Amino acid sequence: MESAQQQRRGGGGLVSLSPSQTPRSNDKSVRDLRSADSNSSSKQDKGVNVQVILRCRPLSEDETRIHTPVVISCNESRREVCAVQNIANKQIDRTFLFDKVFGPSSQQKELFDLAVSPIVNEVLEGYNCTIFAYGQTGTGKTYTMEGGARKKNGEFPSDAGVIPRSVKQIFDILEAQNAEYSMKVTFLELYNEEITDLLAPEETMKFVDDKSKKPIALMEDGKGGVFVRGLEEEIVTTANEIYKILEKGSAKRRTAETLLNKQSSRSHSIFSITIHIKECTPEGEEMIKCGKLNLVDLAGSENISRSGAREGRAREAGEINKSLLTLGRVINALVEHSGHVPYRDSKLTRLLRDSLGGKTKTCIIATISPSIHCLEETLSTLDYAHRAKNIKNKPEINQKMMKSALIKDLYSEIDRLKQEVYSAREKNGIYIPRDRFLLEEAEKKAMAEKIERMELESESKEKQITELQELYNSQQLMTVDLSEKLEKKEKKLEETEIALFDLEDKHRQANATIKEKEFLISNLLKSGELEVAWATCLVCFF
């Protein structure tokens, strides 16, 4: 059943928008109040680089106990990270520069205040922002994003991560401004190219490994974006509600992992907060501003380097983690300004398309370990993160909507939901909203056309195979014929060789006979000459 059915009404006075989620520039019911914003920044026309932050975790207790050598040094003031490598007994230092660097002793609060807090402010100004955690397993992605669990008495722990701190800041600011707002959250997991809704009711989760059950589909929204069909959107009114949702979602993620025998390092999670805030124009008109924050905990990046995701070797990687491999290729394509950016090759890059080269403000937190044993993976993370610094996005403030237009939208959504409820009550079939029906029909049609095309292709291939088979058969016959002819010729050649050999023998014998005869003749001639000379002498004497 459509997610909106499970939505609860927010206390902020506004109801969330339907799954198209954030208003876009081509929405008809939108009025652009951004003239001041859009003119203000020529820098944004050229694009704004993705912000890349590097965090190195401290050695763990075990690593410290066994005196694991440290090969990473961080210089926070110079924003530099240096990796010490020993190659053929030579020490080679590699230094990388990032937008911000947080060394092993950095605290969660420090990282949040310096790097994340400004991003949260931008969400409240109406931007869409994404924060990624990227790094090898065990380097602190989850620690950085989620941090320590809340204490029993609900107290905020000092090691709370980016997500709880962002939530707290959002509510603190909205409450301080006495703003009228509505907020909704979604939480999904992506594993092996399948999307799991971490906020789905228990019954749905139980069947997550049931092959007959369709995984949640990712669909084009017809405006250049995507949406996850049927993804639960929970309306929230307090920070505590979000913390509980996070705990619930993360627990489901772990359960799902054991059920499906997943490895944490191979799944990605995306937690999104969408906020609608009411504002009044100087003319007294009520407008709605919208911002969205995506918080992404990526799978362990060692999958990339181990599977050889760098250009050229990426194909070897096979099925290891299509989404991570594609993320690497998308980063490369964006940095190298290739004409084609392969966003569509994986669900992760389809989901985060706007965060990579789009209109979203993006920050990547790359996490590394200081240990010598992780050096190879660390260098790979440093290379990747350094590369990602060159991606340019063109952040745009979401256009504000007139409250009247929003109310109109909401009325049509209420109508749709009423029809759903009516249909469900009457049990006279399944109600599908017209838009979704048309979308599914269009998909079916496209699928049927594809099947037809493939059938035609397969037919022509079969024809080609038959032709080739016939050609092969006739070639085989020709080969047999030629082999026979060759055999005959070889036999004849053999006979000819024997005859030639005989002739040569005879020729040799004839030569020998001739030489013998010539010898006799010359002997005879010599004896004849002597006789003639003797006779001549006798004649002269007498």
Ligand SMILES: Nc1ncnc2c1ncn2[C@@H]1O[C@H](COP(=O)(O)OP(=O)(O)OP(=O)(O)O)[C@@H](O)[C@H]1O
């Ligand atoms: N900056 C840090 N300060 C203190 N402890 C840290 C820090 N970063 C990570 N840790 C600790 O290191 C361990 C591994 O961290 P974490 O689980 O966050 O890694 P991960 O990158 O999310 O791993 P995975 O990819 O398997 O989910 C945890 O025990 C965590 O508490």
